[in-house]
Amino acid sequence: MITTTGLTKVYRSRGREVTALDGVDLHVREGEVFGVVGQSGAGKSTLIRCVNLLERPSSGTVTVAGTDLTALAGNGQRANAALRRARSRIGMVFQHFNLLSSRTVQGNVELPLEILGVSGKERSRKAIELLGLVGLADKAKSYPAQLSGGQKQRVGIARALAGDPKVLLSDEATSALDPETTRSILQLLRDLNQQLGLTVLLITHEMDVVKTVCDSAALMKDGRVVETGTVSEVLATPGSELARELFPVGGEASGADRTVVDVTFLGETASQPVISQLSRTYNIDISILGAAMDTVGGRQVGRMRIELPGPFEENVVPIGFLREQGLNVEIAPTGTVPTAAGAAALAPAAALVKEGAK
Amino acid sequence: MTWSEMWPELNTAGLDTLYMVWWSTVYAVLAGLPLGVLLVLTDRGGQLQNIVVNKTVGAVVNIGRSLPFIILIVALIPFSRFVVGTSIGPTAAVVALAIGATPFFARLVETAIREVDGGLVEAVQSMGGGTWTIVFKVLLPQALPSLIAGLTTTIITLISYSAMAGAVGGGGLGNLAIVNGYQRSDDRLMLVTVVLLVVVVTIVQFIGDVVVRIIGRRTGTVPAGSSWLRRRGPRKPIAELAPRPAAEVAPGDGPTASARAGTG
Ligand SMILES: Nc1ncnc2c1ncn2[C@@H]1O[C@H](COP(=O)(O)OP(=O)(O)OP(=O)(O)O)[C@@H](O)[C@H]1O
Numbered sequence: 001m002i003t004t005t006g007l008t009k010v011y012r013s014r015g016r017e018v019t020a021l022d023g024v025d026l027h028v029r030e031g032e033v034f035g036v037v038g039q040s041g042a043g044k045s046t047l048i049r050c051v052n053l054l055e056r057p058s059s060g061t062v063t064v065a066g067t068d069l070t071a072l073a074g075n076g077q078r079a080n081a082a083l084r085r086a087r088s089r090i091g092m093v094f095q096h097f098n099l100l101s102s103r104t105v106q107g108n109v110e111l112p113l114e115i116l117g118v119s120g121k122e123r124s125r126k127a128i129e130l131l132g133l134v135g136l137a138d139k140a141k142s143y144p145a146q147l148s149g150g151q152k153q154r155v156g157i158a159r160a161l162a163g164d165p166k167v168l169l170s171d172e173a174t175s176a177l178d179p180e181t182t183r184s185i186l187q188l189l190r191d192l193n194q195q196l197g198l199t200v201l202l203i204t205h206e207m208d209v210v211k212t213v214c215d216s217a218a219l220m221k222d223g224r225v226v227e228t229g230t231v232s233e234v235l236a237t238p239g240s241e242l243a244r245e246l247f248p249v250g251g252e253a254s255g256a257d258r259t260v261v262d263v264t265f266l267g268e269t270a271s272q273p274v275i276s277q278l279s280r281t282y283n284i285d286i287s288i289l290g291a292a293m294d295t296v297g298g299r300q301v302g303r304m305r306i307e308l309p310g311p312f313e314e315n316v317v318p319i320g321f322l323r324e325q326g327l328n329v330e331i332a333p334t335g336t337v338p339t340a341a342g343a344a345a346l347a348p349a350a351a352l353v354k355e356g357a358k
Numbered sequence: 359m360t361w362s363e364m365w366p367e368l369n370t371a372g373l374d375t376l377y378m379v380w381w382s383t384v385y386a387v388l389a390g391l392p393l394g395v396l397l398v399l400t401d402r403g404g405q406l407q408n409i410v411v412n413k414t415v416g417a418v419v420n421i422g423r424s425l426p427f428i429i430l431i432v433a434l435i436p437f438s439r440f441v442v443g444t445s446i447g448p449t450a451a452v453v454a455l456a457i458g459a460t461p462f463f464a465r466l467v468e469t470a471i472r473e474v475d476g477g478l479v480e481a482v483q484s485m486g487g488g489t490w491t492i493v494f495k496v497l498l499p500q501a502l503p504s505l506i507a508g509l510t511t512t513i514i515t516l517i518s519y520s521a522m523a524g525a526v527g528g529g530g531l532g533n534l535a536i537v538n539g540y541q542r543s544d545d546r547l548m549l550v551t552v553v554l555l556v557v558v559v560t561i562v563q564f565i566g567d568v569v570v571r572i573i574g575r576r577t578g579t580v581p582a583g584s585s586w587l588r589r590r591g592p593r594k595p596i597a598e599l600a601p602r603p604a605a606e607v608a609p610g611d612g613p614t615a616s617a618r619a620g621t622g
């Protein structure tokens with residue numbers, strides 16, 4: 001539904017160049033909710049603004065619903081009629097709602113319809129219908145200043161849906177809202193996605209948002225997409241940073257000569273007593289250092305950090321057992337063995353530096 | 359001068375002032391509004407970015423604003439003759455007043471429009487809106503309270519400028535106060551005229567503030583630059599707004615809202 005290829009955006013200001021996007025290839029399938037996460041400055045907003053060409057990419061293409069917008073847009077900085085028509089089929093919701101305070105709630109929802117040239121009667125019918133859809137039918141005559149944040153965002157969503165879009169773009173739509181309201185807005189987005197078959201591309205810095213509503217996700221870093229896939233795929237990928245971010249499991253090894261293992265449970269495996277089986281079969285004591293469990297897309301998903309006695313070499317067989325059970329098993333990156341060795345190797349060097357300082 | 363002698367003088371002068379201020383305001387708005395919008399649109403990052411046009415218009419506006427009005431009015435004598443066929447009288451004064459007030463109002467318009475949140479422009483662009491839509495459905499309506507505050511300031515400035523219209527025989531209350539009151543030492547006439555001017559200015563400011571306040575209260579925005587509001591405004595809006603979110607957020611966005619979303 002949304003495809004970008006080699007999307008690059010370089011900002012030039014006062015002789016300085018900032019590469020906000022560096023060859024982004026993104027593919028959002030029809031009817032899915034796709035989440036983009038990443039640190040501040042990773043280029044998330046730039047990416048979503050390039051999708052409807054609010055920001056002109058320096059190079060690369062953007063295709064939405066089969067239309068190559070980059071080809072449509074021409075070279076000029078101003079949006080031509082063709083691009084504007086394409087934009088009216090892409091809804092967008094904003095972190096700070098961006099509602100016109102000079103218009104009533106209904107007036108705000110009618111604005112995109114005015115741009116599309118819909119007649120007055122039809123406009124108000126449609127606006128009322130959309131306000132009903134987002135649960136604000138009784139607020140049609142209110143002004144945005146009289147609404148709460150959550151209600152404003154509902155108006156923003158109703159407005160974004162006015163042009164019957166196939167695609168909804170959302171840049172941190174819930175970041176200005178409290179957790180309770182965030183949940184209700186996410187539920188609304190999910191409902192719209194399912195009822196209207198709306199494809200949603202959303203940007204967030206809250207991993208909870210991805211867990212709650214996203215079918216797929218991508219992790220951005222320094223203008224690049226470093227990981228992407230369905231949430232289940234991501235969780236099943238060994239060494240996935242996104243999986244670690246989604247289900248952070250903390251916990252340090254309790255001492256040297258231990259093996260720390262991160263285990264990811266997906267679907268059926270989540271409900272099986274694997275850990276106690278492991279313990280019984282190999283007669284070893286297992287400590288659980290940290291764990292996170294949740295339901296993602298109706299499936300039980302969890303991650304657990306466990307500690308097995310003895311170094312890795314002694315635990316090859318138990319780890320093999322876990323893998324046989326269909327679990328995704330990783331030796332924790334902060335394993336004690338390499339760290340201890342590393343610390344030992346570094347110690348003399350540190351001593352030398354100290355000596356040098358004297 | 360007795361009261362009965364004074365009355366016809368005041369009447370004529372008052373009507374002259376009204377005439378000059380009204381028409382110069384109309385022309386200043388007709389010319390200043392588009393200029394102010396143009397200054398914003400052609401600026402860097404604007405919808406119609408054009409630095410050459412922007413700098414040129416900006417320079418012309420600055421020159422217009424920096425000239426002392428009395429010099430402008432004299433310099434414009436030949437121009438007034440060309441435009442309205444005469445270089446004296448209230449009509450000639452309107453030409454000078456309008457030209458003097460246009461750059462003044464244009465800058466106020468520019469400032470008012472720059473205050474409009476860029477996010478709103480972006481939102482309308484994302485809906486497929488073009489420059490026309492942005493100007494007429496976002497910038498002007500959103501800036502309306504500030505524009506009206508600017509208009510009030512412009513009218514009041516024109517009332518005081520119109521006193522100098524005497525230089526081209528424009529007449530008016532200000533001129534009456536200067537020529538008949540001050541120069542002929544008729545203290546009573548001067549006092550009456552000045553009081554009248556104060557009353558007119560106060561009424562204009564009051565009406566402007568009330569309009570701004572009505573719009574501002576409805577939309578929850580209170581623009582800067584409105585004296586009456588600035589003095590008494592802060593207490594009222596805070597008292598009005600404070601209890602509202604607390605009372606509304608909780609029921610509006612709590613479980614009810616999520617329940618509605620679930621069924622809707
Ligand atoms: N208009 C601009 N001019 C110059 N640089 C910009 C501009 N917009 C963004 N950038 C730069 O591009 C990079 C990516 O910015 P972007 O807003 O896309 O980040 P983000 O991932 O959305 O961050 P956040 O989570 O804080 O919103 C940043 O380094 C930023 O400074």
Ligand SMILES: [Mg+2]
Pocket residue numbers: 044045046
């Ligand atoms: Mg951002």
